[in-house]
Amino acid sequence: MLVAAAVCPCPPLLVPAVAAGAASELADARTACSDALGVLAAARPDRLVVVGPAVEGARGGFPGGSAGSFAAFGVDLSVRLGSGSGGERPLPASLSVAAWLLGHTNWSGAPVEGLGVAESAQAVRCAETGREIAGSAERVALLVMGDGSACRTVKAPGYLDERAEAFDAAAARALGTADTAALLALDAGLGxxxxxxxxxxxxxxxxxxxxxxxxxxxxxxxxxxxxxxxVATWS
Structure with a gap:
């Protein structure tokens, strides 16, 4: 059963070593993420599952101790997702950011596992996956990594799209109120x-x-x- 969740963004720039001179620009987001992880720890879960977007080849499950790296972003920094022997596949970027956050906050609670999901996954399949995770232990917590639209300004990665602000507002409202129906109603195509x-x-x-x-x-x-x-918490 799900007893707590934390929602955090997953840009590699959240990691100070990657952001370098711009690290202070996401300081508030970083602090909020640390606070959110504190809510997870307080819930005393038996199992923590980190869920984040992943490209093909980096989807599916990652055991505790799986390693990730920020070498692709020009930084010689490696991380591990919790403890354990890990696996052969490297973590996707979203789970690497989560691993850094957990290490940054000295997570010492429940065993940690990761799950990379396709950004194109339909809502029905996503919900099924969530139900499976929630039923996997008596007390399950989720650390959910993911960004909103990348189209809020002309300098954004996806340029400016006038629909982006409303999409993000609806998502933030649903995440901030634990509105599962509103989250499931988010349009996959528009997203x-x-x-x-x-x-x-x-x-x-x-x-x-x-x-x-x-x-x-x-x-x-x-x-x-x-x-x-x-950044949001459910508890």
């Missing part, structure tokens, strides 16, 4: 057009939370670099 990498992971969360009475809390919402970032 893809807006390059919203968090849509599928958020819908996994919605499926996992079905039948619970968790309350949501929005800790951070902004769009630096023209990308929607949200």
């Amino acid at each position: 893809s057009e807006l390059k919203a990498a968090g849509r599928a992971p958020w819908q996994v969360l919605a499926g996992a939370a079905e039948g619970t009475d968790l309350a949501g809390r929005l800790l951070y919402e902004d769009a630096p670099y023209g990308v929607g970032y949200v």
